[in-house]
Amino acid sequence: MRRYVLRRLAQAVAVLWAAYTVSFLVLDLLPGDPVSAMAGGGLDQAPLDPAVLARMRHEYGFDQPVWLQYLEYLGRAARGDFGHSVATGRPVTTVIAEALPPTLALTAAALLLAVVFGAGLASYATYTPRRWLRQALLSLPGLGVSLPTFWVGLILVQLLSFRLRLLPAFGNDGLRGLVLPALTLAVPTSALIAQVLAKSLLTALDEPYVETARAKGAGPARIHLRHALRNAALPALTVVGLVVGNLLAGSVVVESVFSRNGLGRATVNAVTVQDIPLVQGVVVFGAAAFVLVNLAVDLIYPLLDPRIVAAGRRSPA
Amino acid sequence: MSELLDIRGLRVSYGTRGGAITAVDNLDLAVRPGEVVAVVGESGSGKSTTAHAVIGLLPPNARVDGGSIRFEGRELAGASDRELRAVRGARIGLVPQDPTVSLNPVTRIGDQVAEALRVHGLADRRSATVEAVELLERAGLPDPAVRARQYPYELSGGMRQRALIAVAIAARPRLIIADEPTSALDVTVQRRILDHLDALVRESGAAMLLITHDLGIAADRAHRVVVMSQGRAVEAGPTRTVLDVPRHPYTRGLLAAAPSLSVTDRVAPKHLPDGAALVTVEGVSKEFPLPRVNGGSRTVRAVDEVSFDIRRGETFALVGESGSGKSTTARLVLRLTEPTAGRITFAGADVTHARGPALRALRRRAQLIYQNPYASLDPRFTVAKIVTEPLRAFGVGDRASRLARARDLVDRVALPSSALDRRPAQLSGGQRQRVAIARSLALSPDLVVCDEPVSALDVSVQDQVLRLLAQLQADTGVAYLFISHDLAVVRQIADRVAVMKDGRIVETATAAQLFDSPRHEYTRELLDAIPGRRATPL
């Protein structure tokens, strides 16, 4: 078990390092002069004095060989220093830390809604003996993943805020303000969870061990919960790990639709003014969040499936 | 005596897109208390469907169209799910087909046995746990208390089947349905488990409905036999009567084809083992690395200093249970894996480490027929393309002459020439294996390795394919290295036999010597385990 944990930890660190490297390659090496872009504060402003540009190049180390720049930046990043935002001059880590709380609230709420709706729908759809109801319920997830998130947000605002005046349409204020954005963000995610869980539930219900349980005289509820769901939960859990990154990224769109402050809003602003250090910080943070969540999922996994830890120890006969 | 189970005029059909397909047609079957009744048939005969109809576990697209299933005087056909649940497990126990997938992988063995008691309210949580251990012990599982706390993946196939037997007998049912209970297991394990199941059934006074494709098993275990074909019972009666004086032609065909019951009937004429050696294998070993544990690397010896030779034109058989190393040995001969030690020569040339041109020369002269004919044929290729692929690879002939050769080969394996344009999915299992045989003969090789070539086929098809192999050998003088777990099949075709166990050859002898006077104890054990030996004295 300790080996398993250590191996997963080492993998997580390696992925983070590589994510930093990829973002460095994308942002610092692709065509385009970062300094003039940064100094110009965007694509559509007047060019600056060449002497100023040269000084800035030196300050940011862009006059050095690429690999030296990389090592320098990597060393700083390892100590938690991702440089300063070009637009505001404040440390990238501070900007992210400040923007994070509302986004965390949003993604956590959305994840909760998504798991409850997704798992509930999949479980009930595969349980009900009524064929038409099952078909109808199982077609919902396919619809959910096909709708553009921002459009769902706009429709919800139109219906619930403008027509029915139930909930506020915009802004960060309180729990009521969280409902619509979280609902919007939860739609595609719950659809994804429902799809995967329904599929693995149907597969599990077809397994011979379910027939064994039926032959014991077990009732449908017992078979569904004790046998099928316990086995089907494993792939669904993996998906929950995978969607957390999407939720975080989805906050970019949702915060923009609902004019909420948060990490997504900050990212949009950073991209618009080509604030390279901040964009890089966000990318690495996204990867870190993804890695952390999946680390947690990996550690929960052995509790649900006894075969996982053993896989490293013995080969199945 | 009144019947425990009385099936009258049962009809079951499956709804498919092509319309309804009748799986069981007007079946009559009765089981008396304490009696063992075997239902024998090939795949698709409806025997499994019958078993599932009895406990109301038919798949959703299946329907009971008519007839009655009376059990202990109650009608089960058309009974509600609630009524059936009270019968399942409590009055009728099921021993399923494949023990490796029939236990819930994430639940402890003991809990799964206890569940059978708990759902019928026969025990509370605490007493169920205790009783589960007792049941596992009765099912013949060693260390039952330890096993009860383990998960299925920690048990071997045989142990899992014992756990499933414990589940089936838990509530002391009056009828046990065993659906091919041992077809997924090695023969020696199969025998021990059937013996144990027999004893348990007898001591509890329950009856057993034994579903099997193996006439030998039915002959050994059942009081009465029902032979099914295409959904109908073609013959039924006391075991001895059915086997000794079969009346229906289908039963006669089945009996003639069943390798375990037809002792004298060899499909191949015996060769005199005096040909020159084609292949010699000297002290060959193969080690596989095991997954690393705590930094240390370990290896497992799959093949351990094996020596034998194969003479031109003969059939040399390697026999053993799963894990004995027989398939790995075959792959070593074909140079599909690198030996760890030893020396292999083919037609006088050392091919132990052959590569490049020498390896291609070997490929041209040694071919392989796989166990699963479907997996070994590219699903996208037509039969013509499959059969001519070796010719193409070696640049033999032009397109037209290759096609002519394909026509000839397909004809030789007794397939119609219309088969040339078909794809594997459009052929039956036996036809697919014929295509694989045609491909292996395309280059007129000296040696064909047959790796369990008939074990995926029904017995009547098995017989046809074995006869074809023998015929082709007589025509072309090809030598076979015949790999099999089934001594009964080997007896029909092999000239010489080597018995493998744990990577070693324990005995090599001519077929006659080996079957008449086996010297090694393990060989005797294997011979004893062949089903049908009790019924037909050798």
Added chain:
Amino acid sequence: MTQLIAGPLERDPAAEHLSRPDGHADRAPRARLIRFLVRRPGLVLSVLVVVLVFLAAFWPHLFTGRDPLLGVPAERFRAPGGAHPFGTDELGRDVLARVVHGAALSLKATLIAVAVAFAVGGAVGLVAGFVGRWVEDALMRLVDVLLAIPALFLSLALVTALGYGTVKVAVAVGIASVASFARVMRAEVLRVRQAVYVEAARLSGARWYAVLLRHVLPNAIGPVAVLAALDVGTAVLAVSSLSFLGYGAAPPAPEWGTLISSGRNYLANAWWLSTLPGLTVAATVLATNRIARALDGEWARHR
């Protein structure tokens, strides 16, 4: 074929209880196709939607005679009706004309994105799966990293570096999907490479390139093609998200995401401005997903 799509499975338990027919009962292929389609009205509708989108992209004048850029000030904010089925916007432009003409831009971006993902991801996966050893390790670690970075973040980083515009957004979206294509391609190559029939071909004397071209690639490409079909929907959504955020085509151009975005300012009084272009996007994605599902095994199972 591997199931790529999580969805209700059509099961056929009879297959396990009955022996397979020998396949001599071949029905005429056309009759079979018609039967297949008649039982799936949703699929027929989906094909129709995709055909309409293609027609709109290449021959927009089939659907509308109006100029998507020309506003008629007197007809501002007309609700959907006879003259303007999708209504008009704040400058009096016909929304239907804008949606129809936008199809070309959105379709172009989508196809570029899918092509980039398919070509790059497929190549990476093929090399990794067929070459193996350290090459595979290195490539797949890279793929793991790309998977760890949320797709939209990766696209945004690429947009930051490359700049704005339909093509650049399309490339950014494509790169973000490279990882999943590489994974599926590698998995398929590994699966096929271990298939018994590939070993049988090797034993028949076929050389490695013949094995690769004749057996591995044709048998491995199916699931990757299905993924490509599935990725069309994903790409439509991703491209429209990025143009909604304002990184796509410059404002007057009628890209779908931009249309939805510009309509949001008039949500309260002109609901159709965002709703109808959004419905168009949703219908397109639904249709392509439905077709992808049909490709993924439904047809194969039907046969």
